[in-house]
Amino acid sequence: MDNKTTGFKLLNDTIGISVEIISNDFEKFASNTHHKIVFQIIEDEPDIFALGVLFALSLMSFTFAAPRGYSENLFIPDEEWNLEYFVQGLEFRNKKLYFMSDYVSGRLMKTDIIFEPGGKVTLMTRNRGKGAERWLIHLQGKKHIREV
Numbered sequence: 001m002d003n004k005t006t007g008f009k010l011l012n013d014t015i016g017i018s019v020e021i022i023s024n025d026f027e028k029f030a031s032n033t034h035h036k037i038v039f040q041i042i043e044d045e046p047d048i049f050a051l052g053v054l055f056a057l058s059l060m061s062f063t064f065a066a067p068r069g070y071s072e073n074l075f076i077p078d079e080e081w082n083l084e085y086f087v088q089g090l091e092f093r094n095k096k097l098y099f100m101s102d103y104v105s106g107r108l109m110k111t112d113i114i115f116e117p118g119g120k121v122t123l124m125t126r127n128r129g130k131g132a133e134r135w136l137i138h139l140q141g142k143k144h145i146r147e148v
Helices: 003-014 046-063 069-075 083-088 131-139
Strands: 019-029 032-042 090-093 096-104 105-118 120-126
Touching: 003 046, 003 083, 019 131, 032 131, 046 083, 046 090, 046 096, 046 105, 046 120, 046 131, 083 096, 096 120, 120 131
Parallel strands: none
Antiparallel strands: 019 032, 032 120, 090 096, 096 105, 105 120
16 A cells, blocks of 8 residues: 555545534734644544544645745645655654644644544644634535635
């Protein structure tokens, strides 16, 4: 199984899960933002979704990220999120699985995700506006379409 196939399998096994939002805090100060969403995976065995949830949310963070400031010089327009980038951001400590990213391939990701045993997930972004709310809609397999 190659990296692309593995990524698609993680997405296929994860997209459409049920979640319940526990808290959704957004702060804006000057030109900076901080967004923290805590949610619970509502499935029989939520822990089996740990890698898939972290991969899916990190993929969305990367996909919707843009260069900012000097990172524009490092920006690769057609670059795709891959397992190498994902694994570089993973860490396991204190019985929790973490994904942390700052800039990747010239994109401002500024995304941290913590998966706790039992399926509690904390998603934090910096200087990304409220985009993480949309990522949770996609994670649940719902469409993000609004009437105009």
